[in-house]
Amino acid sequence: MAVGTASGCPPRLAEAMRYAVFPGGHRIRPRLCLAVAAAHGGGDDRLIAAALSSIEFLHCASLVHDDMPCFDDGELRRGKPSVHVAFGESLALMTGDALIVLAFQSIAGVASSAPQRSAQLLSIVGDAVGVPHGIVAGQAWECEPAVPLKEYQRAKTGALFRAATLAGAAVAGAHDPSWGQLGDVIGSAYQIADDLMDRLGDPALIGKPVGQDDRLDRPSAVREMGVKAATELLRERIEAAVEAVPDCRGKHRLRMMIHYEASRLLNSALSAQRAA
Amino acid sequence: MAVGTASGCPPRLAEAMRYAVFPGGHRIRPRLCLAVAAAHGGGDDRLIAAALSSIEFLHCASLVHDDMPCFDDGELRRGKPSVHVAFGESLALMTGDALIVLAFQSIAGVASSAPQRSAQLLSIVGDAVGVPHGIVAGQAWECEPAVPLKEYQRAKTGALFRAATLAGAAVAGAHDPSWGQLGDVIGSAYQIADDLMDRLGDPALIGKPVGQDDRLDRPSAVREMGVKAATELLRERIEAAVEAVPDCRGKHRLRMMIHYEASRLLNSALSAQRAA
Numbered sequence: 152m153a154v155g156t157a158s159g160c161p162p163r164l165a166e167a168m169r170y171a172v173f174p175g176g177h178r179i180r181p182r183l184c185l186a187v188a189a190a191h192g193g194g195d196d197r198l199i200a201a202a203l204s205s206i207e208f209l210h211c212a213s214l215v216h217d218d219m220p221c222f223d224d225g226e227l228r229r230g231k232p233s234v235h236v237a238f239g240e241s242l243a244l245m246t247g248d249a250l251i252v253l254a255f256q257s258i259a260g261v262a263s264s265a266p267q268r269s270a271q272l273l274s275i276v277g278d279a280v281g282v283p284h285g286i287v288a289g290q291a292w293e294c295e296p297a298v299p300l301k302e303y304q305r306a307k308t309g310a311l312f313r314a315a316t317l318a319g320a321a322v323a324g325a326h327d328p329s330w331g332q333l334g335d336v337i338g339s340a341y342q343i344a345d346d347l348m349d350r351l352g353d354p355a356l357i358g359k360p361v362g363q364d365d366r367l368d369r370p371s372a373v374r375e376m377g378v379k380a381a382t383e384l385l386r387e388r389i390e391a392a393v394e395a396v397p398d399c400r401g402k403h404r405l406r407m408m409i410h411y412e413a414s415r416l417l418n419s420a421l422s423a424q425r426a427a
Numbered sequence: 428m429a430v431g432t433a434s435g436c437p438p439r440l441a442e443a444m445r446y447a448v449f450p451g452g453h454r455i456r457p458r459l460c461l462a463v464a465a466a467h468g469g470g471d472d473r474l475i476a477a478a479l480s481s482i483e484f485l486h487c488a489s490l491v492h493d494d495m496p497c498f499d500d501g502e503l504r505r506g507k508p509s510v511h512v513a514f515g516e517s518l519a520l521m522t523g524d525a526l527i528v529l530a531f532q533s534i535a536g537v538a539s540s541a542p543q544r545s546a547q548l549l550s551i552v553g554d555a556v557g558v559p560h561g562i563v564a565g566q567a568w569e570c571e572p573a574v575p576l577k578e579y580q581r582a583k584t585g586a587l588f589r590a591a592t593l594a595g596a597a598v599a600g601a602h603d604p605s606w607g608q609l610g611d612v613i614g615s616a617y618q619i620a621d622d623l624m625d626r627l628g629d630p631a632l633i634g635k636p637v638g639q640d641d642r643l644d645r646p647s648a649v650r651e652m653g654v655k656a657a658t659e660l661l662r663e664r665i666e667a668a669v670e671a672v673p674d675c676r677g678k679h680r681l682r683m684m685i686h687y688e689a690s691r692l693l694n695s696a697l698s699a700q701r702a703a
Contacts, residue, residue: 158559159559159560159564159578160558160559160564161564161567161568161570161571162571163567163570163571164558164563164564164567164570164571165558165559168558212524216520216521216524219520221515221516221517221520222517222520238570239497239570240497241497241498241569241570242567242570244492244495244497244498244520245492245563245566245567245570247524248488248492248523248524248527248563248566249557249558249563249564249567251524251527251528252527252553252556252557252558252561252563253557253558255531255549255553255557256550256553256554256557258549259546259549259550259553259554260550262538262542262545262546262549262550263543263546263547263550266538266542266543266545266546267539267542269538269542269546270535270538270539270542270545271539273531273534273535273538273549274532274535274536274538274539277528277531277532277535278532278535280528281525281528281529281531281532282436282440282441282444282525282528282529283434283435283436284435285528287440287521287524287525287528288435288436288437288440288525290521290524291437291439291440291518291521291525292437293517294437294439294440294514294515294517294518294521295437295438295439295440302435
């Protein structure tokens, strides 16, 4: 189902949903999912499309709700006003809800024609966003008096990367749990890069506010160990991610892709350090 | 999956999820779903449980988000403080999200063992809550400058009743679309009863604020045609619901159940009128 184009949808909701999804960021999660599926020789196109879009819809939904005044109160996202700034809080609330549901509707759209693989996809995606270890749990850790750092970061950021690799494998018919571990390592690298950009980045370049971790007293690798050690840790995690690619037909190509994408994260962090 | 009992869940989120689900209201939607399944001779117990819980979780989620300050700002629900009053806005936001996802995780839990029927259930449930005609769309109509009354009420209230009857039939292996029409009629009766209680009810008895339709300038049968005509319309819809039960093994019993439940709605409205 295309985002908010279905006839009969409240027009402002449809507009807000499109606004939340287009233009996107780097689409790093669906691209990772696609690369893993391709490394297994691919699979049914509609099923792959459902996996990619469900993962990206859930990511966009989490950004919309995370930006709301009762959470991070972020006014800028992907270089433009956040959904609640552009459309109001109540519509932002519904936009996030509608995108969460759209993720599952996307899977529903292919479930009858590929029931077994869709069932696995549904389970992977549900776990990535729900309780106890998905994004929603990760965001909810921010409402707790004590936050277990690793669990928090694994749920808030890692879970959807884990879903991306697992889903890419599942739609291609592979079920090796080591694909989940690859997603965990990539998610952890991404989280460190994000922590670095929150300290060092230029809002005009990264399209969202910086200094949020300090302002909101959030756990972060940079706050914990400083810029230098966090950068070193990022470098280590990138190597670990490249090493963690399990055996598959397109292993070499997938390792190159992960190395390329991860180096882009590292280079952004390094050039931000030079500019700072 | 039991509500918020999984190990590793942020404890306050788990508590807020349980608070939003227990103790429940009349559980009218899952009871309707179960009655329709039973009227077809039943089906796989785990699949039926997934249908019932997914529908109730989505209903509870919609109440949590609907009560939030940016929406109805309702401070009382089921006779106790709303989730955002008891746990704060940010946790209420995540509680609603987590319950939406839990609805789909419940289906995921049975999808591998009953893939075809789960696929139908997933589709029914997704349509009931998502765009263009589900609850979220219904709530989002409240953010539009012009509200098509019938579409608004059908989406906001009717969609989950429609899902209840369709899901009850689907888990038992039946696919007659006239089950959806039965849900529509029941949903429409329920909406009128709700409008009447908003005008006439006692907050201490119904456990939520009244006068919301006037305060928030919401379309309502009572505001449109007055108490007397709305009561008459409710009576007609109840008759129509009883007549709309499609042929099935347990038709007589199901008609009796619908008549009994619907009469309870009507009696509440009538005694509220006498008390007013």
